[in-house]
Structures are given as structure tokens and as C-alpha cells.
Amino acid sequence: MQAMSLSVILPVRNVEQEISGILRSVVRQTNGIETEFILVDMGSDDGTPLECVQLIKNERLHGFVVQNGDSDVAAALNTGIQKASGTYISLFLPEDCMPIF
Numbered sequence: 001m002q003a004m005s006l007s008v009i010l011p012v013r014n015v016e017q018e019i020s021g022i023l024r025s026v027v028r029q030t031n032g033i034e035t036e037f038i039l040v041d042m043g044s045d046d047g048t049p050l051e052c053v054q055l056i057k058n059e060r061l062h063g064f065v066v067q068n069g070d071s072d073v074a075a076a077l078n079t080g081i082q083k084a085s086g087t088y089i090s091l092f093l094p095e096d097c098m099p100i101f
Contacts (some may be wrong), residue, residue, distance in 0.1 A: 007033040009080030013042040037063030043070035
């Protein structure tokens, strides 16, 4: 039997200051599950993409950031789904997450 794995897709735009708390909230909710984090940047004009890369590296998460230009949420989610490799897929929006400080 194959172990369960989860791909978490999180579209982001201009959440440089909030992304740390958002990502930690998602990590706590997936604790104990093999998880792949796919952060899809929708054309941020702040440091969101770089902050996402640094968080993935610093928190030692299995994940990556996808640049999706100036897209909407639906296009970002579709891009994330195409890149996902988990047995299951979970979709999160930044406003759905409870920041943890």
C-alpha cells in the first residue's frame, strides 16, 4: 500500500509580511502527513516570491514556488494542480489561514 501524500496549493500575491504566519498555519494543519507545498505567485510586486523561497528553505519544507504572472486565483490553482504530485490535493487561500506568530 502506497503511503498517503498531500500536495498543498497556496496562491499568493503581495503577502510578503503575512506569508510566514500563513505558511506556518498550513504546516500545523498538515503535521504528520508527507506534504508538498506549492506556492503559486500571481504577479506580486513586493518580495513575496523571495520570502516564499526563503521560508521553504529555512523551514526545510518539501515544496517550491511557481511564477504564474499576473493571473487570477483560478488560473493559479490550475497551475498548482498541474504541478502537484501528491496522492491528495488541498487548496488553501491566504485569507483562509489562521496566522501563527
